[in-house]
Structure formats: C-alpha cells, structure tokens
Amino acid sequence: MHDVHSYRKPSPGSQPDYLYPPYKSTVKRAPVQPLVLVPQTLSEITGPVFGRNEIAPLDHDLTRQHQSAPLGERMIVNGRVLDDGGCPVANTLVEIWQSNAAGRYRHADDNHDAPLDPNFTGCGRTLTDDAGRYRFVTIKPGAYPWRNHHNAWRPPHIHFSVFGCGFLQRLVTQMYFPGDPLLALDPMYTCIADERARQRLISSFDWENTVPEFAIAYRFDIVLRGRDATPMEK
Amino acid sequence: MNELTTASQTVGPFVSISFAPSLAGDLTVQGVSGKRVVLHGRVIDGDGAPVGHAAIETWQANAHGKYAHPEDFQEKPLEREFRGFGRVMADERGAYRLVTIEPGCTPGPGGVLQAPHLVVVIFMRGLLKHLTTRVYFPDDTHNAEDPVLKLVPEERRATLIARRVATDANELEWNIVVQGKDETVFFEY
Numbered sequence: 001m002h003d004v005h006s007y008r009k010p011s012p013g014s015q016p017d018y019l020y021p022p023y024k025s026t027v028k029r030a031p032v033q034p035l036v037l038v039p040q041t042l043s044e045i046t047g048p049v050f051g052r053n054e055i056a057p058l059d060h061d062l063t064r065q066h067q068s069a070p071l072g073e074r075m076i077v078n079g080r081v082l083d084d085g086g087c088p089v090a091n092t093l094v095e096i097w098q099s100n101a102a103g104r105y106r107h108a109d110d111n112h113d114a115p116l117d118p119n120f121t122g123c124g125r126t127l128t129d130d131a132g133r134y135r136f137v138t139i140k141p142g143a144y145p146w147r148n149h150h151n152a153w154r155p156p157h158i159h160f161s162v163f164g165c166g167f168l169q170r171l172v173t174q175m176y177f178p179g180d181p182l183l184a185l186d187p188m189y190t191c192i193a194d195e196r197a198r199q200r201l202i203s204s205f206d207w208e209n210t211v212p213e214f215a216i217a218y219r220f221d222i223v224l225r226g227r228d229a230t231p232m233e234k
Numbered sequence: 235m236n237e238l239t240t241a242s243q244t245v246g247p248f249v250s251i252s253f254a255p256s257l258a259g260d261l262t263v264q265g266v267s268g269k270r271v272v273l274h275g276r277v278i279d280g281d282g283a284p285v286g287h288a289a290i291e292t293w294q295a296n297a298h299g300k301y302a303h304p305e306d307f308q309e310k311p312l313e314r315e316f317r318g319f320g321r322v323m324a325d326e327r328g329a330y331r332l333v334t335i336e337p338g339c340t341p342g343p344g345g346v347l348q349a350p351h352l353v354v355v356i357f358m359r360g361l362l363k364h365l366t367t368r369v370y371f372p373d374d375t376h377n378a379e380d381p382v383l384k385l386v387p388e389e390r391r392a393t394l395i396a397r398r399v400a401t402d403a404n405e406l407e408w409n410i411v412v413q414g415k416d417e418t419v420f421f422e423y
C-alpha cells in the first residue's frame with residue numbers, strides 16, 4: 001500500500017480569487033458556496049500522459065502550418081516548466097493559442113474588425129524535454145478590444161495550457177510582454193494580488209535564444225505546484 | 235525557498251480553437267472493457283443561464299479501477315486503448331456530452347475504497363482559475379462509504395451524482411451549476 005505523494009498548495013497570493021468584479025463575467029460565474037477541502041487521492045495526483053507520437057513535427061511552429069508565412073513579427077517563445085521546488089516537469093503537454101498580428105482570433109465568435117490571416121491558425125502544442133524545456137516559433141500577437149468596460153483592450157498575450165504530472169498540476173495561464181502599458185489597465189492581470197506573481201506572467205527578452213537574422217526570443221518559465229517530501233511506504 | 239507558482243488565468247472565449255482538434259468525447263474505443271455510459275448535461279451560471287463554450291476535462295480509472303499513470307502501483311490490468319482522459323466543449327446552449335465507461339473503485343486515504351467517479355475540471359470565460367469537482371454514478375452501493383463524498387455536506391451531495399435518464403439505461407444526466415441554486419460542489423486540495 002502506497003500513500004499518495006501529495007502536492008503543496010500554490011504559493012499564497014499567487015492565484016486570483018474566483019470573484020473579481022472589475023472582470024465583469026466573474027460576477028455570475030464565481031461559486032458563492034465555499035470550496036470543500038478534500039484529501040488528495042490517487043485520482044488527482046495522477047493525470048493524462050501524452051506521447052511524442054501524438055505531436056506532429058510542425059505543431060510547435062505556428063509560422064509553418066500553412067502555405068506561406070503569416071504576417072507579423074516572427075518570435076520564439078521558450079522556457080521551462082518547473083515545479084515550485086525547481087524540479088523540471090518533463091514530457092508534459094504544453095498547448096498555446098493566440099490572436100494573429102492584427103489582434104484577431106481564428107474563431108467564429110471573434111468579430112473584432114481586424115483582418116484574418118489565411119496563413120495563421122494561432123495554435124501550437126509540444127511536449128517538454130527531460131529538462132522541462134519547451135520552444136515555440138510564432139508571431140507576436142496583437143492587442144484586441146473587449147467589452148468588459150469602456151475602451152477595454154487586452155494586452156498582447158499568448159494563452160498557455162499545461163498538464164503537469166497529475167491533474168492537481170493542471171494550469172491554464174497567459175503570457176504577456178515586457179513594458180506593456182496596457183497591463184496596468186487589464187483586469188485579467190490586476191486580478192492577481194501579489195506583485196511578484198503578476199511579474200511571473202510577463203515574459204522576458206531572451207537574447208541568448210534570439211536567432212540572428214531570424215527571430216527575437218522571449219523567455220517564459222511556468223511554475224506548477226510542487227510536492228511534499230516523498231511519503232514513507234507503509 | 236520555493237519558487238512562486240504561476241498564476242492561473244482564464245481560458246477566454248476562444249479556447250476552442252486550441253482544444254477542438256484534440257477533443258476526446260468518446261472513450262469507448264474498441265478493446266475497452268466496462269459498462270458504457272453517456273454522460274450529458276448543461277453548464278449553468280448564477281442567472282440560471284447556460285454557459286456556452288465551456289471546456290470540460292475528465293480523468294478516470296478504467297473498469298478495473300486502474301489509472302493509466304506511472305504512480306498507480308496497483309496490481310490491476312491496464313488497457314492500452316484507454317487513457318482515461320476526456321475533453322469536451324459545451325455548445326452555445328451550454329450542453330456537453332461525453333461517452334465513456336464506468337470506472338472501477340479506486341483506493342482512497344487509509345486504504346478505504348473510493349466509489350467509481352470521474353474527476354472533472356471546468357474552464358470558461360469569466361473563470362479566472364478552473365473549477366475541480368467529481369461526478370459519481372447513481373445507485374452505486376459504494377457511494378455511501380466514499381471518503382470524499384462523506385466530507386461534502388449531506389444536503390449538497392446530490393450535486394455530485396449523475397441522474398439516470400429513464401429512457402435509456404446507459405444515459406446519465408449531470409449539470410454543472412457554477413453559482414446559485416443547486417450550485418455544484420467544487421473542491422480544493
């Protein structure tokens with residue numbers, strides 16, 4: 001009989017609350033009943049395992065999924081998936097989606113008056129390597145308006161979905177760009193109380209991985225809940 | 235000194251462009267054993283209105299109660315064809331549908347058996363971090379002793395148990411109410 005190797009709670013202040021009225025849609029979608037605290041079991045410390053054979057060779061390169069290159073500034077986004085103890089999360093699925101350079105998503109419900117790009121779908125997926133590293137090639141997304149409040153604009157961002165080793169590490173987040181004046185006005189960003197936790201969502205210019213005469217790189221590391229000390233076998 | 239964990243952010247309204255190519259709405263591929271069930275229902279907000287385009291992911295053991303994961307050390311058979319991961323999108327009327335099999339019982343804290351269940355996570359626009367819950371099966375005798383259900387206030391337990399739909403023995407209805415009357419129980423760990 002093995003005890004489960006449980007996960008620590010996320011760092012205090014690092015996660016938004018469900019209710020954040022400046023982001024209007026949270027008002028009717030945040031639970032009002034308290035969450036029920038339950039023990040971690042085998043059901044939650046496990047989660048789906050994905051294989052390399054499920055990833056196509058160009059899934060990580062959003063600039064080569066069509067006949068021609070998409071319009072916009074080509075960029076590399078790379079980083080590591082780690083747990084809060086600094087250990088790499090290897091072989092985990094990372095999915096991204098984003099708007100095109102003009103700030104428009106390839107989605108039927110996106111009616112922002114900006115052009116679609118026939119050469120850009122805006123989705124990528126990859127598995128991290130043994131050191132937890134991932135790398136995508138894409139184009140810089142554009143800002144886009146939304147109807148949350150008067151003159152509301154989302155700062156350019158890339159949506160990230162990460163699985164981790166078990167369902168308790170599941171995370172969906174957004175990556176932003178350094179020096180963006182829209183961030184301070186964005187409820188998605190300001191919903192996070194801790195200033196250092198906000199900073200975690202901002203990628204950094206990555207000269208080391210910038211490829212000469214090809215593309216500028218940004219670095220974005222993702223930190224998932226870590227684990228308590230290994231349980232003793234009974 | 236631990237690293238600060240990355241903040242959750244909403245999936246936003248356009249998540250389906252990413253999830254749609256990798257949906258897993260029918261886990262009953264050939265070679266998978268177990269009782270087939272069709273789980274369906276609606277996602278509902280605090281106004282009682284349907285939530286369109288929510289993403290729902292499920293995780294479960296196979297019919298023997300074995301998870302397809304390296305940390306499941308139980309001596310129970312794995313089935314190569316069964317990953318145990320479901321991913322569906324609710325449509326514009328908030329309706330979702332997942333075809334799967336009833337999982338077996340799985341070990342819980344202190345060696346107590348857990349009743350058959352699916353772990354369910356829900357993502358949607360307006361949700362800054364995903365919600366985690368479970369769905370159990372109606373009339374299962376193990377439900378009464380399930381160590382997680384027991385921690386849920388009795389008057390709210392019914393929100394975690396799918397309802398049999400009279401017309402078809404395999405059909406189960408389970409609504410996910412994120413807020414308000416009959417709000418689904420959500421967990422923290």
Ligand SMILES: [Fe+2]
Nearest residue numbers: 154157159246
């Ligand atoms: Fe977005």
